[in-house]
Structures are given as structure tokens and as C-alpha cells.
Amino acid sequence: MSAPLRVLTLAAEAAPFVKIGGLGDVAGTLPAALRALPAPVDVRLVLPLHNAIDKTQYALTPIASFTIAHADGPIIAEVFQTTVKGVPVYLISGAPIAASPTVYSLDASLDGSKFAFFSLAALELARTLNWRPHVLHAHDWHTSPALHALSLRRARDEFFRSTSTLLTIHNLPYLGVGAGPSLNKFGLPPAQGSPLPKWAWNLPLPIGLLTADKINTVSQGYAAEILTPEFGSGLNEFLKTRADSITGILNGLDMEAWNPETDAQIKTRFGLGEWDKRGRNKMALLQELNLDADPKRPLLAMINRMDNQKGVDLVPNALRGIADRGWQAVILGSGDPDLEDAARRLDDDFSNVRAIIRYDGALARRIYAGADMLLIPSRYEPCGLTQMIAMRYGCVPVARATGGLRDTIIDYHAKGQKNSTGFLFEAATPEALGQAIRHALDIYQDKRRWHGLQRRGMKRNFSWRRSAEKYLALYEELVI
Template identity: 50%
Template sequence: AADWAATASILTVHNLPFMGSGGGTALGEYGLQAAREPLLPEWARSLPLPLGMVHADWITTVSPAYAAEIQTAAYGCGLEAFLASRSARVRGILNGIDPAVWDPASDASLASDYDLHSLEKRRPNKAALQAALGLPVEPRIPLLAMVARLDVQKGVDLALEALTRLADSPWQFVLLGSGDPAIEDRARAFAELRNRHVRFVPAFDPGLARQIYAGADVVLAPSRYEPCGLVQLIAMRYGAVPLVRATGGLKDTVTPYAVGGKGTGFLFGPAEAPALADAIRGALGVYSDQRRWIGLQRRGMAQDFTWVRSARAYAELYLEAAAVRRTGWGGSP
């Protein structure tokens, strides 16, 4: 018992709304009590995630922005007062990707391998993707894409409505994902009405996802909230320019395009279709100038989102938490 008393505990929150269930039954079976934390709502005191957070010395999330957001009423799911009271012990550390797993220079799924210094070799991937999906093979038409779980969180409905507002602009769109049947039905109807330039693939298909990252010009991530997100990281690694909502890890990893060779993608604010449509319109404008567009691609591909940086941050936190426990400063939360 003494050994455990000196051991620090850290709990990582990935997606706060998913708090678990059935905690009350388990507590009763093991003779344990619900949380007594007064800042926790009554309904949360027997749920697994809030229980874990109450008893953890530190709480981490998968991005700095999400760590701040969950301490607000907009994103805190009713736990914001409790989380804000622990703000000194809430830390956001970005997720990462494995560059050996996600490597366009050696990806067997692709029609043509390429890297940061050979972007011209990326072009056959767009043509191959268009042909495989039955889209007109048009190298100059911007190809927009989403690879997403079809859930209200991911903002698929926002993307469909925004694209409806851009009917006067030339573009192609592919959506890969499965999930909520209502969203699937809406996406299917959207694609059927625009079958010359839209494709919806209702599936989980890792190989096709890689081909989309390598062939698309723009990858959309219009999430209503996003703890971290990997889509935008993979997109940049593969030379697809991310267009994301300014929330959570999306905001932390994509810097807004600006004239003068700055930025790695495009961001928009309100979770509303008009704002997304304006952002897409802006991206299409930059796409028309391939010199600027290639600069955007290269800046994205040059970003370091490997696990090395994340692992270093976690190691530093573990050492800090252990030192705090050892010295007794602050004690248990």
C-alpha cells in the first residue's frame, strides 16, 4: 500500500462525451462509493470516466486546444466546472503518426510513389483515383475529399450543405466512411444527384483511404469538435492540403494559409455551412495558382507530427508527476 501511495496516476481523455456506463452496478458489487466531488454533477458521479478523473493526479488530453476547450461550457459536457478547478493538472499533448506507416515514398497502395521533393510524381495518383471511382479524369479540376466516421461530430452534413452552395464552381468530391444510417442516406442522395462529379463510398476501406490522401487536392475535416484528429496529419504527410474547422487538435496542427509563403492549410470558425463554403471558395482560389498551391503542399509535407515529439512530452509529464508525488506537493487531487 505504501508503494502505491507514492505512485502518481495519469488519466488520458480522448473523447469526453464517451464517459462509459454501468459504473454504479460495478461500484455496488465491489463495495465502492460513488465520487463525492461537489463540482461533479450528480449524474456523473458513478460513470467510469468522471470517476477516473476525480482520482487521477493529472488529466491529459490529445491536444492542447482540446484541453482548454473541455474546461468550457461549449465542450465540457457538464464537467467543465470540475475540469476548470483542476486546470493546473490538465495537460494537452498532441497525438502523432508513424512516418514509416504513412509514407507516400513507399506506400504499396499507390499508383505512384513520391515525396516532398518529387511532387510531380503525385499527379498519377489523382488520375488513378478519379478513374477508379468513375470520375472524369481531369487533372485541373480540384478534387475535394473526406475520410471520416459518419457521425454528427465530424460535420459531414456541413460539408454537403457547403458544397451545395458552391454549385457554380468546378470541383469533384469523394466521401469515404460509414456510420450513422441517416448521414449515410443523406450522403448517398447527395452523390446520386451529382453523379458526374461526386462519389460516396459507404465503407471502411484503409487502402482506398490511402489512395484518397495521395490523390485528393483538399481533405476536409469540418468537425464540430475534434480532440486531435489524424486525418489532417496524414493528409499533410501525403501532400493533400487540409481544410479544417478551428477546433481542438485541428487548430493545433494546421496553420492558416497567408500570402507570402505561410501556412499549411485552411481554417474556418463557426460550425456553419456558409463559413465552410467561404473557406472552400478561398482554397479553390489558391488552387488556381499552382505555384502557391505547391508551396502549401510542401510546407504541409515538411511538418513533423511523429510520435517522437509526443513521447518526449509524455515522458516529461510522467517525470513531473512522479516528482510531485514524491515530494508530497499538492498531494492527491
Template identity: 50%
Template structure:
């Protein structure tokens, strides 16, 4: 079965957000599904900086031309293989080249660039005679490929027979400003009765209306986007297309995020050696960050809380300062916060660190190695997201034995099993995106961490229910092979007509 996978970004070549991680890992996992016979090929733009990250030879395989009212637009197609997957890069000077970033603040210009990219990708499929059984698009940037393929069903029956899947990674980004480009390239269908008038020229609503299957990145998010609170104005459309919607939980790179082999850690470990090794890592992390106790020691058994996140309102980071202040009045703990994002939030967190001195450290940075040392040394990870389509941090944290304290939403609900609600719990969930609710969740976690042993009468974070949470989390399967099986089943349904 042939799968043409279109994406605006793909790690390790380009990565801005979670889509890059998905597109860098899922295609290889799909090709590895036993017995599925999936020939997955990825098409992505050649963005600024990508060429330097391509370590295998690049081959010029085609030149393609896309009609436009201003005259034909051309692109060069370069190809390489990464992790066993063919990657095709669309290189078009002035649109996609070494000097241009993945996304631009001018969504009108991005609409023009990505509509062109989608048409160039379909032209590439014709030129190399790779007629896909399934065209898999991701988010609004590649959603224009779906009306383009519908148009091809009349002009090119061979290509037009492909079925279409559209994965929504973050629903609120619909392609505002792309309407003029969609019209110019002839990608606005005549009638879309299920789409509100203001959305009938936007890439994502058009794609959602026409795709044969809609997927999103967790079962919880698939349920939530049917409701007005999370539906970004598209909930009515999605309810009308409910039978085509499926949620498939993302995975993580379990080779990259593996405490047994992670060279960034002072002490490596697995589930059987985690408790002692994590104590070593915790001391080293405190020393690295200057988190000493009042007596100048890094060995005090204080719980260490953490945030590793983009610093944005969507991630609920604005809720953290007041929650930490409330806890600080009656709990002993320390906290480390790592991330970059909204400048105002960065300033709020730095003020918090100034107020609480040796209890809080804030690093305004993107530091992949430090993030893994935090996962390996902190006791709890805060995830107060207002909405979370999937989320990767909680999966990585659990793999490293760091217990998540998460808002009960989207993919967080699918991956974190609450201590009081499950037989094999992995963390703590709190119901509302508020500082008070976050503080409540943290108090539950701190109480569990500080519980005394019925056997020894001493502090027992290393032997009681908190240790059980750590062990359960480390044994979870968050690999891409699990997600790939679900996508392979979805493709088979589309091509064979099997029902779920």
C-alpha cells in the first residue's frame, strides 16, 4: 500500500513543534509494521537550515510546475532516505529555500506558499509515478492537498482514486488569511454546506469537510473537539463528520528518550535500578542549578517539582506562579522551570524565582539535554494545560520515572492514570485549568511523596505508593510502533472499505 505523507516540518531536518516529531518518527514506524506492506514516502518543504541537517546524499529527482494566475510557479524536488524512509524536499527560491523559516507571521503569504507546496507534491507523485493509495495530510498547511486531490478526480482519475486522511495536531490553527491563495490556486470547492461562511476559504475547514478520514493525536482530544469549548468554531462540522473521526495517540522516540542509554544523565538506569539512580541524578541536578537547602546541602529529601514546556497560555504556564506561592506557605519543596515562549510569562516566572530564592530556579532556554536531566532527577512534572491535543512531556517524564501532575484534558487524560481512580496508576489529574486546581493536584502528589512507611515509620517516597507510580510509568508503552499499528488499520479501512 502506497502512502504519500505531506508535512510542513519533519525532524531531524526541521522541527518547530510536535508535528516535526510526528513526521520524523511515524513514517519509519509505519514502514516497520509487520505484514502491512506500507510504502510510506514523505514530502516536505526545504526550509532554511534543513540542508545542513541532511547528512545523506541529496538527489535531484524532478522539476515540477504549478499553474497560477500570475504565471507558472516552479520547484526543484530533492530526495534522500532517512531511517529507511524516502524524503522528498520541495525547493522553490523565494518560497521554500535556505533563507526562509518554516512558518511566517503573515498567514496570507504562508497560505500562498503551502497551497503551492501541496500542488507541487501532487505533481511530484505524477512525475515519479508514485500513485498513492492514501494521501495523508497534516494540519492546515497541507490540508489544501485534499481539495486538490478532489479536483484531480475529474482531471486525473489515476491520481484521483487516492483516499485521503487529515490529521489535526492543533485545531485552532485553521489557516486564517489563506483565502486569497486558496482562490488563486482553484482550491475552494463550490459548495461546503457544513462549513460556516467565514470558513469556506480556509484550508483546514475545507480539508475537514472533504477528507475521507479525520484523525487527531489522542482519543481524548477527538472527543473534546466535538464540543464548543475545544472545537475552535468547528465543533458543528466535526460532529457532522463524527463517523469519520478517530483519535490515535502519538508516540515518543523511545530510543532517544531512554534512561538506560541517555548520555546526558549523570547516572543511567532502568525500571529495576531507577530509585537509587534517580536519587543520584536529583542531587546532581540540584548541584547544577544551585538548589541548595537552607543548611547548604543538596541531599535533603525535599520533593523537586518541575516544568518543562513552551511558556504559553495554552500550556497553562500562567497558572504556575500562584500555585507555587500557595504551596510555599505550607509545604517544603523546590522547583525548577525550563522553557521559552511568551515574554510576559518568562518575566512572571523570573519574578517568582526572585521571590522564593533557593526554592525556585528558572531557566529561560531551550535545552534538550537539561530537560532530560530534569526528567531524570525531578520527582513531579507539572502539566497545567488549558487544552492538550496529545502532549509528549508527560510520556517522556513517565519513561524517566518522573510522576506527572496533569490537567484532566485531551491526551493528558489518555496517558496519565490517576492514583485514586485506577488499579495501575501513573500520576495525578486535576479537573480545572486554574491555579487553585493545580495547587490541589500538587498537594495530593506531595502528600503521597511524603507518606511514611507502615513498615519503618519513616519517609517512604522510595518504597511506597509514590514509588509504585514511578515504576508503573516507566513500564508504559509509548512507542511509535503502537501508534503505527492504529494508523495502518486506518489506512486499510480507507482502501478496502472495511468498517471499524
């Protein structure tokens, strides 16, 4: 189309304003990547003005004020605008958003009210600005109420009549359980009598899946997995009825932010094939962790949220089962107290293990640059970024064959030596993980083969441009 394609993106979080998980990476990076494409795309981002956002860091200009209807009376919404990387960003404030000290809470009623208010205010903002989007792009359950509202209004609302909708699923199990009553107070009724399972009639994400014109997940593998009982969160049969509208688009990686040739936070910068320089990072890391400074001993790493979804519980027994193989290991992360304790016990029991129970972005970079292999034993992984970062830094991934991990890692044993970039295993058991590590340790002894794995991983192109091109094609399908 000759005029710019207008896309209004709604998200609960986006870097650099606030980032809790992978959604923050996508919502913070994709709009700029789309605007950088040769085809004209006018992407604008809308976020809640969370209390967690440091408002002093941005030049926020007030641009609009209006009210959103609620059962207990109208609620004032105020909108502020700024620009980041050429992307217009609108931040919406109001009582339901101000009531929550964090981005996400454990109170479903509080979150339901916050995100229903935000979603409806985002629609009203477009109308107030007289900026009619060709595509409304929502992410996860938090902004699904906007799709719900649009589906109720579109037939009789001239302003939004030609607006198409896309819903991106980053993590299907987060359905918005408990948020329904809050949505109802904003005039968003349950989807009674719909093809959804009855238990899902008043849940925001299922209603978003029902009402979106198209749906995508953040990898092709996850798009297939959500149609199965194991990964479908009880919605797999319904999702099969929408299979023709579901696609997978792999998340990208910011190749400039994650670049070992320019990374100021690692000991020695290095490029493709500069194994001696990379080795200096390993030695510095071993010294920092007070581990045996023997460069020949393989250094295993895990950088993860301590969560059963991430398969963190598999790691202690897997490592205990291969204790005779002469490795060293570092575990970095925090989360579930039981999993944290299991990591600490491993540290206590083995002099060659260091468990660092915290989030530490700078240390994570030093680990990527110095460790030999990264363990990623996720039970499910919609996309995953750690494996992309690891490969970029010459750290070979050992991962479970699921979702985006299967899409991004070429398994050494399944594909042979010429194309492989890592090691995959199937069963979510300590034994299967341990066996995969054993295979990796065997290949590690052959430096020619190991450097081949590293080289191929470092050469992979996971840039956001490729992902943005696929999103643009999806938008164009919607508006044709």
C-alpha cells in the first residue's frame, strides 16, 4: 500500500520503560524494527504508565484526557507521549493503573481492572487522536480486552470498522484467571455460548483467541505445540478450530546489544574464531567464581529463572549423575525457594559448583562469554532468548527439544556435524538431560568439532529485521 500501514501495538511491558520477561523484549524492539523496514510502517506503542516506570528518564508530554465507563462510575484516563528509537510511545495513567505498585500482582482483581482499563483507554486514545489503525496488535491476556471490545463494537463503529486484529501469544498458560469479574464491570461480558470451553467464557486470553482475526506465537514450534493436550492449557481443541489463523514467528535478538565484539561488560572482546580471546573470558570467570582455573575442564552454566517451567529441578540430579566427568558448573538465577535451596545444596556438596541466587545481568554476560555450554532444560519454551545469546557468544546450548529451542538449535546428533549448533534431548527427566550433557562432553574433547559448533552458532542470524519482515507480511494479509 502506498500510504504507511498504521499499526497500534498494545503491551503490558516494553523495554526500556519496564521489562519483566520476554514480552518486554518483543514489545520494546519489534516496533523500531518494523519502522526500519523499507516499506512504510507507522507503528505506535501504547503502555500503561506503571508505578515501576522511572518517569524522570523520559520526556513525557501530556496529550489527552478522557473517561472510561465503569459500573461504579467513569474513570479518568490521562495520556502522555514520548519517542524512543523513532517510535511514538503513549503511556496511559489512571486510578486502576496507579493502584498497583508493580507491573503484575498476585491479585487477579487488581490486574484485571488495570489491564481492562488500559485496553479500553488505548482504543479511546486512537479515536481521540483521530489516528485510525489498520491493525491492532495485542500481546497476551493483558491487552486481549481490547480485542474483545473491538469485536463488540466493530460492526456499528465507523472509526474501527476496517481495523483488523492480531494477538501474539507469548505464554499460553497465563489466561488471566480471576480477571473476568473486573472486565465485566468495564462492560466486557463473558463470551457465553461461544465455541470456547464453558470454563473459559470469562477469561481474557481465551476471549482474545476467540475474537482476534489472526493469532501468532513466538516460534513455529510453539504454534504447533499449543494444538496438543500437553501444551494447549485446555484450549487445544478450540485452537484446532482456529488452526488456519495461527502462525509462528520467531522472536529476534538485538544483535547490537548482544555482540561479543563490542560488549563492554566482558573481560576480553572477541569475534568469530578468536578462541584464545574467548578463553581469556573463561579464565577470568573461573577466577571470579573461585573455581579451578584449568581452561581444559569444561565449564557448564545455567542462567534461568528458578521455575519448574524452566526445568530447573532437573539440573541437580542430572549433574549428580555425571559427577565423574570432570566438569565445573555455575548456576545463576532466582525464583522458587525450593529450587533455590536445591541449587545451594549442590553448591554445598560439590566444590566444582557455584550457585549464585540472584538476577545479575552483568554476570550473565560474563558467563555467556566464558562458559563452554549452557543448560536449558525447559519443560516448554514458547521462544527463548538465552539460547540465541549463548550461540552468539560461542557458548554451546544443551537444551530440551521444545518450542523455540527446537526451532533455533540444530541438534548435533540428529543433523550430523556439518550444520549442528548444539545438543537437544526429548524427555523432561534428569537422566535425559544428563545423557545430553555426556554427549556434549564427549564432543568437547575434540576441539575441531567443538570449535565447529561454536563457529556455526556464532554465525546464526537472529536479527529482528527477519522477524519484522514476517510480522509485516502478516499485517498485510490482515488488511488485504
